[in-house]
Amino acid sequence: MGHNKFHSSIQRSPEVDRARDELNMNRDKPRLNALEQEWTSLQKMSDSRFVQLRELQGIIEEISRAIMWVNEREEEELVFDWGDRNIEQYIPRKQESYSKMMSALEEKEKELNKLKTKVDGLLNNNHPAADKIEAYMDTLQTQWSWLLQITKCIHIHLKENAAY
Numbered sequence: 831m832g833h834n835k836f837h838s839s840i841q842r843s844p845e846v847d848r849a850r851d852e853l854n855m856n857r858d859k860p861r862l863n864a865l866e867q868e869w870t871s872l873q874k875m876s877d878s879r880f881v882q883l884r885e886l887q888g889i890i891e892e893i894s895r896a897i898m899w900v901n902e903r904e905e906e907e908l909v910f911d912w913g914d915r916n917i918e919q920y921i922p923r924k925q926e927s928y929s930k931m932m933s934a935l936e937e938k939e940k941e942l943n944k945l946k947t948k949v950d951g952l953l954n955n956n957h958p959a960a961d962k963i964e965a966y967m968d969t970l971q972t973q974w975s976w977l978l979q980i981t982k983c984i985h986i987h988l989k990e991n992a993a994y
Contacts, residue, residue, distance in 0.1 A: 885952060886959045892945055893966040899938065900973045903931065907980050912987060921991050928984050935981065942974065 846869055853862040914920050949967050953960050 882958055885957065889948060889952060889963055890966055893970055896942060896945060897970050897973055900970070900977050904973070904977050904980060907984060917991065921988065925988055928988060932981065
């Protein structure tokens with residue numbers, strides 16, 4: 831909200847208008863030109879910061895949604911009871927859910943690759959919050975890797991239970 835107020839305040843500044851009027855009345859062209867240049871520079875900088883703020887907000891929301899999705903899949907797998915005595919019933923259901931999860935992971939990986947491309951674009955353009963964006967992406971990458979490790983464990987469990 832702070833930047834919105836600042837951005838709005840420089841769009842309509844009575845102080846700058848008064849200074850501009852005074853310089854016009856005094857016919858002080860050099861200072862009037864300097865004021866106009868500074869004013870234009872300030873507005874451009876504010877516009878740029880506003881865009882960067884929106885980019886940051888958008889990418890952090892997108893990364894956060896991806897992290898939550900990964901965490902939900904992880905949680906589903908971590909609460910599964912592999913010690914259930916009704917092995918004949920739960921193994922086929924687990925195989926089916928594993929197959930569905932692997933398909934979902936393949937689709938999600940495509941989305942995450944697109945997200946990574948967006949992030950790389952922001953980082954390559956020297957976004958001022960690059961460190962925050964990288965931290966969120968690192969968290970996502972860690973969670974994603976962990977979920978992939980869990981899927982390997984599930985695959986091995988299913989394979990060993992099928993042999994059993």
